[in-house]
Amino acid sequence: MTTLSFDKSKLTSFVNDEELAMIQPMVTVADEMLRQGTGAGAAYTDWIKLPTEYDQAEFARIQAAAQKIKKNSQVLVVIGIGGSYLGARAAVDFLNDYFNSAYSDGEREFPQIIFTGNNISGQYLNSVIKLIGDRDFSVNVISKSGTTTEPAIAFRVFKQMLEDKYGAEASKERIFATTDAKRGALKTLADDQGYEEFVVPDGVGGRFSVLTAVGLLPIAAAGGDIEQLMAGAAAAQNDYADADLQKNEAYQYAAYRNILYRKGYTTELLINYEPTLVQFGEWWKQLQGESEGKDGKGIFPASGNFSTDLHSFGQYIQEGRRNIFETLVRVTNPASDVVIPEMEADDGLEYLQGKTMSYVNRMASDGTLLAHVDGGVPNMVVEIEQQDAYHLGYMIYFFEIAVGISGYLNGVNPFNQPGVEAYKKNMFGLLGKPGYEELTTALRERL
Numbered sequence: 353m354t355t356l357s358f359d360k361s362k363l364t365s366f367v368n369d370e371e372l373a374m375i376q377p378m379v380t381v382a383d384e385m386l387r388q389g390t391g392a393g394a395a396y397t398d399w400i401k402l403p404t405e406y407d408q409a410e411f412a413r414i415q416a417a418a419q420k421i422k423k424n425s426q427v428l429v430v431i432g433i434g435g436s437y438l439g440a441r442a443a444v445d446f447l448n449d450y451f452n453s454a455y456s457d458g459e460r461e462f463p464q465i466i467f468t469g470n471n472i473s474g475q476y477l478n479s480v481i482k483l484i485g486d487r488d489f490s491v492n493v494i495s496k497s498g499t500t501t502e503p504a505i506a507f508r509v510f511k512q513m514l515e516d517k518y519g520a521e522a523s524k525e526r527i528f529a530t531t532d533a534k535r536g537a538l539k540t541l542a543d544d545q546g547y548e549e550f551v552v553p554d555g556v557g558g559r560f561s562v563l564t565a566v567g568l569l570p571i572a573a574a575g576g577d578i579e580q581l582m583a584g585a586a587a588a589q590n591d592y593a594d595a596d597l598q599k600n601e602a603y604q605y606a607a608y609r610n611i612l613y614r615k616g617y618t619t620e621l622l623i624n625y626e627p628t629l630v631q632f633g634e635w636w637k638q639l640q641g642e643s644e645g646k647d648g649k650g651i652f653p654a655s656g657n658f659s660t661d662l663h664s665f666g667q668y669i670q671e672g673r674r675n676i677f678e679t680l681v682r683v684t685n686p687a688s689d690v691v692i693p694e695m696e697a698d699d700g701l702e703y704l705q706g707k708t709m710s711y712v713n714r715m716a717s718d719g720t721l722l723a724h725v726d727g728g729v730p731n732m733v734v735e736i737e738q739q740d741a742y743h744l745g746y747m748i749y750f751f752e753i754a755v756g757i758s759g760y761l762n763g764v765n766p767f768n769q770p771g772v773e774a775y776k777k778n779m780f781g782l783l784g785k786p787g788y789e790e791l792t793t794a795l796r797e798r799l
């Protein structure tokens with residue numbers, strides 16, 4: 353099998369071959385816009401060549417920083433929100449034992465990774481502080497803009513904690529700042545304090561930044577093989593470069609999504625059957641949602657964690673409103689397995705004893721897929737052979753290149769996110785941030 357297989361065979365009752373052929377000219381144009389930089393948002397497309405054109409010297413510094421953190425810290429606090437944490441979190445879960453973070457120190461070969469600064473909950477922050485306890489820790493603060501409120505608040509708290517514990521000078525050795533090369537409050541602070549800095553390249557938007565220092569440092573600190581991650585992405589960069597739909601499965605995925613969307617399938621569920629893939633769905637939701645949901649249109653990205661969710665909103669998928677399609681992400685060979693034991697007492701499971709749970713899981717996913725197709729839910733399958741860094745890098749690139757094409761097919765700029773500012777403006781107004789005085793009054797009146 354190839355590194356990633358894309359199975360659209362169950363779409364036949366929803367989309368015919370002519371429809372795919374009909375969309376080829378539009379895909380060709382979208383490909384030109386993306387690769388020749390003539391499309392909207394072209395300044396943010398450097399991620400296309402990132403797997404083969406990244407900064408090698410910085411990559412070596414990332415590896416060294418990860419080693420340093422592993423050596424001197426039992427905990428790594430990763431502060432970031434949106435694209436500044438979702439990719440790293442997805443990768444750390446995907447590449448490790450599900451409960452990697454729950455083991456006591458010494459049972460793990462790397463520090464406990466705690467993601468924070470991705471909400472504004474004091475209760476959550478207190479839980480993080482409690483969890484760190486008196487253990488040694490380091491902080492990777494990540495913000496492309498360097499001005500995002502959530503991580504900025506969290507960083508204040510942990511900077512203070514580090515200084516109280518290690519003193520002002522020594523604490524600087526434990527802070528790693530990943531931000532813009534030139535501007536932003538975090539850049540200014542990092543320069544001023546002398547933290548080790550890593551760069552989010554100008555031409556790579558937050559949701560496309562997992563293969564930059566944004567994702568690579570936390571992933572490496574958690575024991576992930578970032579060389580293999582990049583190698584997988586580089587292979588995908590090479591494999592998904594053809595504008596011809598017959599030769600490019602990532603483009604096929606984008607095309608089928610677009611065809612389905614036009615037919616009224618306006619919600620896409622990214623489905624997994626492995627808890628270590630749950631966070632991958634979260635990463636994917638930002639990638640899709642921020643890239644495509646604008647100008648009053650776009651597929652709504654959601655995720656389904658099966659078979660768990662089959663016992664909650666599975667009913668809706670099977671028989672509710674027919675506007676959903678699914679993309680199943682699965683791994684052929686799970687990292688580990690369990691054989692269903694023999695038992696003398698009759699619990700009705702005799703027919704399964706001696707079988708592996710991965711076999712049962714596979715039958716559950718195949719059976720569900722067919723049931724959902726029969727129920728009117730189009731299904732596609734993205735399958736990778738192994739749950740490792742190489743395959744993850746490959747799959748990340750598959751979805752990234754697909755969303756670039758998909759956005760242009762739907763006539764939007766896939767690389768901006770103007771809508772995210774609306775809540776921020778209101779929050780600043782309500783908080784009385786200087787410069788927002790008029791808005792403060794207007795909003796307070798409305799509450």
Ligand SMILES: O=P(O)(O)OC[C@H]1O[C@H](O)[C@H](O)[C@@H](O)[C@@H]1O
Pocket residue numbers: 433434435436494495496497498499500503558559642769772
């Ligand atoms: O990395 P930062 O600049 O802090 O941004 C973090 C996130 O902020 C906003 O929500 C943007 O819409 C996201 O695209 C971004 O990933």
